[in-house]
Amino acid sequence: MxxxxxxxxxxxxxxxxxxxxxxxxxxxxxxxxxxxxxxxxxxxxxxxxxxxxxxxxxxxxxxxxxxxxxxxxxxxxxxxxxxxxxxxxxxxxxxxxxxxxxxTEPASVTHELAGIERVFLSRAEFAHQVPPHSFLDHAHKVRLAGLSLNMLCQSYPDHSLVALLESGCEVRCLFLDPDGASIKTREQEEHLAEGHLSTLTRLNMEVLQRVRGRLTGEARDRLQVRTYDEPIRFNITLIDDERCFAQPYMPDTRGVDSPTFVATRDGNEAGLYDVFEQVFESLWNKGAPAWPT
Missing domain, CATH: 1.10.260 (434 Repressor (Amino-terminal Domain))
Structure with missing residues (x-):
């Protein structure tokens, strides 16, 4: 039957x-x-x-x-x-x-997609269906690497970020160096005026510096910010060692128009979550502190 x-x-x-x-x-x-x-x-x-x-x-x-x-x-x-x-x-x-x-897992639960759970055609579609508060409000470990990190700095309220950090969440942010060569290359790829992305990145870094100034001592240490200067390939967000949002940077296309891949970690087999986590950690280890600790 x-x-x-x-x-x-x-x-x-x-x-x-x-x-x-x-x-x-x-x-x-x-x-x-x-x-x-x-x-x-x-x-x-x-x-x-x-x-x-x-x-x-x-x-x-x-x-x-x-x-x-x-x-x-x-x-x-x-x-x-x-x-x-x-x-x-x-x-x-x-x-x-x-x-x-x-x-054995059922046929519908296979590793053929390497952990990919969902795909969105653009960052705008992703932001509409998966707003930042849905995965940040109760997180205990957040790692982000990209260009200006608008998702955290522009789309998530300062008071929510303060509360998140004071609750014990660790947040590591890796910005593309606003004074580096790679951000200038990206401005040319997106056909933007010189200094456009650099200015936005500095503003967002100042947002986090302002948030850091509102934190207690222990919470302040949980907010870590670094910069890196390498050709930008992905915007990576890692949540609680479980979930990854990866967004490629494509030529002649603004970041907001690029697709978003949602991958979950599989404890049994390596998947795309593990790949992007390795990319993040490699960039983080080569990054420089954004301000004195």
């Missing part, structure tokens, strides 16, 4: 949590217990019903998987997304779930 949903759907029916609102309340309650940073990671209604129907291409990102596994003790996250025919009764107990599917 063909499956009409997932193991997750059958388990939720057993607990009378198959409605989106009821599920989200339980998700938040469990997240509060294991990691309060994950409370806002509950799925949208559309995503939730894809989880129940099995219409997923890959597992949710690691934070969500942690909560799901805590909600259903003993079940691995990939097992929850296995197909299940609800007409045949409830799913087997975890002790009975030892068939071959337990040792």
């Amino acid at each position: 063909a499956a009409d949903g997932t193991v997750l759907k059958a388990l939720l029916r057993q607990r009378h949590l198959q409605e989106h609102g009821a599920f989200c309340r339980e998700f938040v309650k469990v997240a509060e217990r294991i990691d309060p940073h994950l409370k806002s990671e509950y799925p949208s209604k559309a995503t939730f019903f894809r989880w129940l129907s099995g219409e997923v291409r890959k597992l949710p990102h690691p934070g969500r998987c942690r909560v799901l596994e805590a909600m259903f003790d003993g079940w691995a996250s990939h097992e929850l997304f296995e197909p299940w025919d609800s007409a045949s009764g409830p799913p087997p107990s975890r002790d009975d779930q030892r068939h071959s599917a337990a040792s």
